[in-house]
Amino acid sequence: MGLQRKTFLIISFLLLACVQAWATHIRAGEITAVRISQTSLKFRFTIVIYSDTGSPIQVADGGIINFGQGRTIGSLQGGNRQTIEDASVNFEERSIGNETAMTIIEIEHTFDGPGVYVVSYTEQNRNDGILNINGGSSKQVPFHIETVLRIDPGLDVNATPQLTIPPIDRGCIGARFTHNPGAYDPDGDSLAYRMVNLLQDRGVEVSGYVPLNDPSITTLREDGGSPAKFEIDPITGTFTWDAPMVAGEYNAAFIVEEWRFSEVTGKYELLGYVTRDMQILIEDCDNERPELEIPADTCIEAGAILEAIIRGTDPDNNKVLVEAFGGVFDLNPNAAQFTPEPSFRQQPAEHTFSWQTDISHVRRRPYEIQFKVSDQPTDPDAPSLTEFATWYVTVVAPAPTGLNSAIANARSIQLTWDDYIGRNYNPVMKIYRRVDSFDFDPENCNLGIPDGSGYELIDQVPINQTNYVDTNDVRPGVNYCYRIVAEFPLPKGGTSYASIETCALIPLDVPAITNISVEETDITNGEMFVKWTSPLEIDQVLFPPPFRYELIRYQGFTGTAGRTLVTSTTDTTYTDTGLNTQETPYHYQVRFYDSGDNLIDSSSVASSVWLSALGLVQAVELKWEANVPWTNKVQEYPYHYIMRNRTDAAATDENNFVLIDSVKVTNSGFIYFDDGSFNNTPLFDDREYCYIVTTQGSYGNDLIPSPLINDSQKLCIQPNDNVAPEEPEIEIPDGAEEIDGLIVLDSPNCGNLENLGCAFSNFSNTLTWTADDIDGDIASYNIYFSPSGAEGTFTLVGNSRDASFTHTGLSSYKGCYRVSSVDRSNNESSLSAPICFDNCPNYELPNTFTPNGDGLNDTFRAFDRPNGKCPRFVKNIEFKVFNRWGGQEIYSYSTQSAVEPNYFIDWDGRDNSGKELPEGTYYYQAIVTFDVFNPKKETMEFKNWVKIVR
Numbered sequence: 001m002g003l004q005r006k007t008f009l010i011i012s013f014l015l016l017a018c019v020q021a022w023a024t025h026i027r028a029g030e031i032t033a034v035r036i037s038q039t040s041l042k043f044r045f046t047i048v049i050y051s052d053t054g055s056p057i058q059v060a061d062g063g064i065i066n067f068g069q070g071r072t073i074g075s076l077q078g079g080n081r082q083t084i085e086d087a088s089v090n091f092e093e094r095s096i097g098n099e100t101a102m103t104i105i106e107i108e109h110t111f112d113g114p115g116v117y118v119v120s121y122t123e124q125n126r127n128d129g130i131l132n133i134n135g136g137s138s139k140q141v142p143f144h145i146e147t148v149l150r151i152d153p154g155l156d157v158n159a160t161p162q163l164t165i166p167p168i169d170r171g172c173i174g175a176r177f178t179h180n181p182g183a184y185d186p187d188g189d190s191l192a193y194r195m196v197n198l199l200q201d202r203g204v205e206v207s208g209y210v211p212l213n214d215p216s217i218t219t220l221r222e223d224g225g226s227p228a229k230f231e232i233d234p235i236t237g238t239f240t241w242d243a244p245m246v247a248g249e250y251n252a253a254f255i256v257e258e259w260r261f262s263e264v265t266g267k268y269e270l271l272g273y274v275t276r277d278m279q280i281l282i283e284d285c286d287n288e289r290p291e292l293e294i295p296a297d298t299c300i301e302a303g304a305i306l307e308a309i310i311r312g313t314d315p316d317n318n319k320v321l322v323e324a325f326g327g328v329f330d331l332n333p334n335a336a337q338f339t340p341e342p343s344f345r346q347q348p349a350e351h352t353f354s355w356q357t358d359i360s361h362v363r364r365r366p367y368e369i370q371f372k373v374s375d376q377p378t379d380p381d382a383p384s385l386t387e388f389a390t391w392y393v394t395v396v397a398p399a400p401t402g403l404n405s406a407i408a409n410a411r412s413i414q415l416t417w418d419d420y421i422g423r424n425y426n427p428v429m430k431i432y433r434r435v436d437s438f439d440f441d442p443e444n445c446n447l448g449i450p451d452g453s454g455y456e457l458i459d460q461v462p463i464n465q466t467n468y469v470d471t472n473d474v475r476p477g478v479n480y481c482y483r484i485v486a487e488f489p490l491p492k493g494g495t496s497y498a499s500i501e502t503c504a505l506i507p508l509d510v511p512a513i514t515n516i517s518v519e520e521t522d523i524t525n526g527e528m529f530v531k532w533t534s535p536l537e538i539d540q541v542l543f544p545p546p547f548r549y550e551l552i553r554y555q556g557f558t559g560t561a562g563r564t565l566v567t568s569t570t571d572t573t574y575t576d577t578g579l580n581t582q583e584t585p586y587h588y589q590v591r592f593y594d595s596g597d598n599l600i601d602s603s604s605v606a607s608s609v610w611l612s613a614l615g616l617v618q619a620v621e622l623k624w625e626a627n628v629p630w631t632n633k634v635q636e637y638p639y640h641y642i643m644r645n646r647t648d649a650a651a652t653d654e655n656n657f658v659l660i661d662s663v664k665v666t667n668s669g670f671i672y673f674d675d676g677s678f679n680n681t682p683l684f685d686d687r688e689y690c691y692i693v694t695t696q697g698s699y700g701n702d703l704i705p706s707p708l709i710n711d712s713q714k715l716c717i718q719p720n721d722n723v724a725p726e727e728p729e730i731e732i733p734d735g736a737e738e739i740d741g742l743i744v745l746d747s748p749n750c751g752n753l754e755n756l757g758c759a760f761s762n763f764s765n766t767l768t769w770t771a772d773d774i775d776g777d778i779a780s781y782n783i784y785f786s787p788s789g790a791e792g793t794f795t796l797v798g799n800s801r802d803a804s805f806t807h808t809g810l811s812s813y814k815g816c817y818r819v820s821s822v823d824r825s826n827n828e829s830s831l832s833a834p835i836c837f838d839n840c841p842n843y844e845l846p847n848t849f850t851p852n853g854d855g856l857n858d859t860f861r862a863f864d865r866p867n868g869k870c871p872r873f874v875k876n877i878e879f880k881v882f883n884r885w886g887g888q889e890i891y892s893y894s895t896q897s898a899v900e901p902n903y904f905i906d907w908d909g910r911d912n913s914g915k916e917l918p919e920g921t922y923y924y925q926a927i928v929t930f931d932v933f934n935p936k937k938e939t940m941e942f943k944n945w946v947k948i949v950r
Helices: 001-010 081-087 750-755
Strands: 024-033 042-052 063-066 072-074 090-093 102-110 115-123 144-151 168-172 176-180 190-196 199-201 229-232 239-244 248-260 266-285 291-293 299-301 305-313 318-323 337-339 347-358 367-378 387-394 403-408 412-416 429-437 456-462 467-470 479-487 502-505 511-521 527-534 547-555 564-571 573-579 587-592 599-602 608-618 619-625 638-644 658-663 671-674 688-695 706-712 715-717 736-739 741-744 763-770 780-786 794-800 804-810 817-825 833-838 874-882 890-893 905-906 920-931 939-948
Touching: 024 248, 024 412, 042 115, 042 144, 042 763, 081 102, 081 229, 090 564, 102 412, 144 199, 144 291, 144 741, 144 817, 176 266, 176 479, 239 248, 266 564, 266 874, 291 367, 291 387, 291 939, 305 511, 403 502, 429 467, 456 467, 527 587, 527 804, 547 573, 564 573, 608 715, 619 688, 638 671, 671 688, 780 804, 794 804, 804 817, 874 905, 890 905
Parallel strands: 168 266, 299 387, 511 706, 741 833
Antiparallel strands: 024 042, 024 266, 042 102, 063 072, 063 115, 090 102, 115 144, 144 266, 176 239, 190 248, 229 239, 248 266, 291 305, 305 347, 318 367, 337 347, 367 387, 403 412, 412 467, 429 456, 429 479, 479 502, 511 527, 527 573, 547 564, 547 587, 587 599, 608 619, 619 671, 638 658, 638 688, 688 706, 688 715, 736 741, 763 804, 780 794, 780 817, 817 833, 874 890, 874 920, 920 939
């Protein structure tokens, strides 16, 4: 807000009426901070103290500022006001009426480095007569406020929240009291609020403090109910006390936290907080609270003008004062305006909020604009009642413009667009793609790409790049549609509206699979209906028909497991039989040949629809998925259909499946909750219910009829099943041995090390298992890992539908695994017996080196060529060199004491004092310790001669 409006507020809030002053010294205060240097950790702290001018004690005379880093200014012993004034860049004090003064101390401090710092101000004493501190005997209780500041290079620069509404307010007996600090964060961080106890020193709460909802203070609310309320809204920051019962002065404290999303940790991090210690003056009065009318929360595109009418009314027909607070009034450039200037006016009092937004105002979080209305009772001695309201306004970046697409070649699409208007603020351009067009209105707070639209992020590029070639599995015959979105960097963040959509369709010169539909669900006699189109737009001069097709089947959604040539045919449909459709999804691909039997190309792969379920109490949750080149989220055909048996009242009809519901997947996604609502018959927990889901999809290509109809497998599940499945058994290859109670085997991947460089550190382990699926309801397996195999150290590292798992990203092979079965009701079995993989250690040393500075063989170094000789899985090396008779130690090196251990040793032929040793033969000893389970392989000792040739 502008200085004029701030000054008016500060002067006016206590000039509303004259109130008897019970007090002696400090009433309220807070500390805020801003960073004032981009090259150092220099901050300016603003300490604002409200005090009783009736006391002979001056503010800061007995105060101490502590920066939490060893630097303090002042003393609690008194007589040091001048010391604090001299250390300040600004020290001002002014009366604001009613024997109350506001002291502003601005002081600068530079921190040594990153850390979390508690900056505090402590002073003797509070004003006397605060009823919820020692029953009113409060003048001997110190006043203490503190602000916590976290300086973290990974979270960028930071300022604390700024509080714009003063911390002294008035209220009436029996009337709900509200207060809002008018907080905003200059960096756009997220704010949160919570009540805390009053403090009298660092880490020391006021012992005689009583919260305002304590029965000794109040027991009733404004509406006559009980108990009383004393709380703060964690989102809006509105503090409510409902309701005071006794006239007098009261103090309360709350903190305003600031949170910022960290791209490093992937979660919101607490940056610090500001503590507000405030005072409430309660009086006896006969008055009704005024009311505020503000607009609904909104979004506005950067560059547009936001205007709104704010209206204040009063049921007693008293004059009202309407005020506005928030960071929007301090923006530079284009601060918001609130006209006319606040003053008491006849009700209804109308003000105009006006804000010319620009691209610099874009941020992820909405701006919080606080409005306050106060009435002016006809009795000049009566206190004013107030009401607060918060308006949330999000400034959205404009949509990127000029997006166009064109076919680059048979497997890529070229995108181009205009220079972005906000490029000076360094956003990135995110590129989204989906199959088939999807229409939505990118405005009215519909930011970025809406959930359920089916668009997937395929890439992001620097903002100065205005073109992109999509080669991400682009296939013929598929209508690919694109939108782009500008994403602004943290800490402010912000997402633009989405661009207009552009689509490109590569001619269909290969077969296109249209159906992978389960016809029969069974473990051994399952059936799958597969259908595809011919290559409808192929050049038949170059590739003459008739065409022959080979249908290839694979297990699972992706990969090459279970690859089988199913059939060779000139037809475009096939029913695949003898499958385990009950336990396994399948995916297919079609290869085709011309009349000369030349292999031309192949279709995209497409999988069956796989249905999974979770049994709940008298309910079932269904989810389904498919890996297909078309889209199953089609605006023209948005519904997927749910079929179920046991739809009769007694739930005994197992054989007949009935359509029970449909799911609009463009809104709800591929999920459905069945609690029997469709026929008002709750599901029984003592029997299985079976389901089939029918999907609708499209390529978005007029040559391929839509919708594409495909059925999932039949899935049966019992609600509220609490019986765990059988425990899996990990398969143990030959060669395993028992070590300290663990089954340990050398990693089968050890042979691959010959192809991996010495610095390679991205290892993997693969394990397989079996499980006796007695109830036929195992849905997946949880895989647990422990580096040591010790009991209680296993942690979940993955989940697999298949009875195998590859654990990647390991720093070594060493580690132990246990596996559990998880059924469709999320019951988990006990863990399998552990199996451990061991490292395959290696270390080899030479017998000659030539430290002559020619860059060749200059150090005594463990072999690093070929790869098979590399040092592997070394924990520690103790290396010593002796004279040729083995008596006198000349040189020693230990990785255990090294800051950056060198497992290659790299001895340069000098003794312990750094002196070059003469040519000749020397004796060395090396003890190498490896990171292994097997104690027989844990250490290797080398004793040999080494020759120095210069």
